[in-house]
Amino acid sequence: MEKHLLTLIFLLLLVDVINNLVRLWKNTKLLRNFGSLLGWLTFISFLGLMSFRIIAAHRAPFANMYEFTLLFTGFILIISIILRRTLLSPLFDLAVTLLLLVLLAVTSTISADLQPLMPALQSNWLHIHVATAIIAYGAFAAAFCLGIVYLAKSPDSTHELQQIDQRIYRLVVLGFTFLTFVIITGAIWAEQAWGNWWSWDPKETWSLITWIVYAVYLHARSSRQWKGRKTIWIVVIGFLVVLFTLFGVSILLPGLHSYA
């Protein structure tokens, strides 16, 4: 059932991508509503998928890379549904659905085996640490998609650009706050489990690098020396760092987070 639901979500997203491509050419109300309907159907299917996973595993789906990527995808979906209500941009919808499609394709290559929790993961910190990471990375993903819209817009549409810039800023602040929580909860948990709050493990080092990139964005924006496109590029680079932290580090740089 889990596999069938994953295929259904994949197909719904594919239809949504095609719908959004058509909307780039002709953005009618009917197509926009159809896109919203597809978004809700994807979300309901996703809830079904996670429910099956929870019932089968007898635990919260926070234990491995497969489950994390699914939750990450689900949270981006939630943010995009919220943003779609007020942001009438087919390009944003296309960017989000494409990103979701890629993330889902990556998820399908990761082992979905139901593994019991190893001793190091048996901690309440697991839920807080993973939940905050999903919110942080989800907010950065949405900021990235908005960044694509910003960069694609004509520099003349000043008012629209300002609105998008403000949304990106809020999403980055949300992501940065939660990323700080991720790093702190991870440090406290590591101290409880391994006796060291910081071990320069590749995953934690890259989380710190992600934090630094977004800290630079916040300073660049608040100091007013950098404006507009320059700061948006930091958001784009930041999300590439997020993706590397999530997938690149797990594949290329083994460490203490070998299960993630």
Added chain:
Amino acid sequence: MKKLDRQRRVDLVSLLSNMKTAIDLLIIVGVISALGTFIPQGQTPDFYLSQYGTWIGKGILLGSLNSLYQSWWYQILIGLLCLSLSVCCYRRLRHARSIKKAASLSFHLAIVIILAGAAWSLGYARSVAVEINAGDKINLANYGFSPSELGLKQFTIDYYPDYQPRQYRSQLQLQGYQGHDYTREISVNHPLQAGILKIYQRSWGWTLKLSDQSGEKVTPLRIKDHDAILLDKAQGLYLQAIFIPDYDPLAGIESKTPLPNNPRLILALVKDDQVQNMAIVPVGNKAQLARYCFRFDGYSYYSGLEIKSDPGVYLVYTGFVFLLIGLIARYWQLFFIRKVD
């Protein structure tokens, strides 16, 4: 000359107090930290010479890139970042009249506190790994801690139905630590805490009890699973022991389950990495290996513990609190009050 020195000092302070300097330092720390994740850390010098070739390998060793995060130059960089943030905070102290500015100050000061805590840990944290058999006791004074006696009453492993480990548990007794006694069960994620002393569950293994009956005198021996002990230095002869908790003749030396349902001990005489003689014996039986004779008397778990005292960690946690308070106070308006940048 004095005027010139003063001018230089003023320039240095103004450079350090500039937030741009702190940001530049933060970017440099980020880039260098990333470099450290691509170069394997803490390996032997031979590893770098063989993996990267002589020139690059020597360069890595010369620049301490093999232990990058502990290198003097990396720590100077962190120290400079800390100094720059401190000067920035000090210069902004008098302007911190609004909540937003005070929050920002708290946030940046928190980073300084965290780094100070890390430095304190680096200088004063003490950590020792020990392996204790069930029923044994050790004196912590021998490991540089306050005099007290640490004993392991029992070590157990919980398994899932498919024999994957669920949890490792050690029943510990700590007596006379700064005038207090502690009896606790520790497991992974649940260390024993006594003041600033913490005892963590780190590893486990089997201790094998043998009797050397080769001569007239019977000598008791203890050997860890997979370890080897030197029997004859002149001949370079070792005795190696491998424990099979659940022996199955069809599975060979692979244990059927991790539980000691049918324990056997493989004893081997090894010379120049070559097995000379080998025997598989159950508990209570003897193994005759050339001129040596050993009896397998029994087995028990040992628990691998990490004993640690780290005063810096509390400063780090204080920094975490300041960091979160500062962050929330600085940005909460963005989400709860409209039209505020």
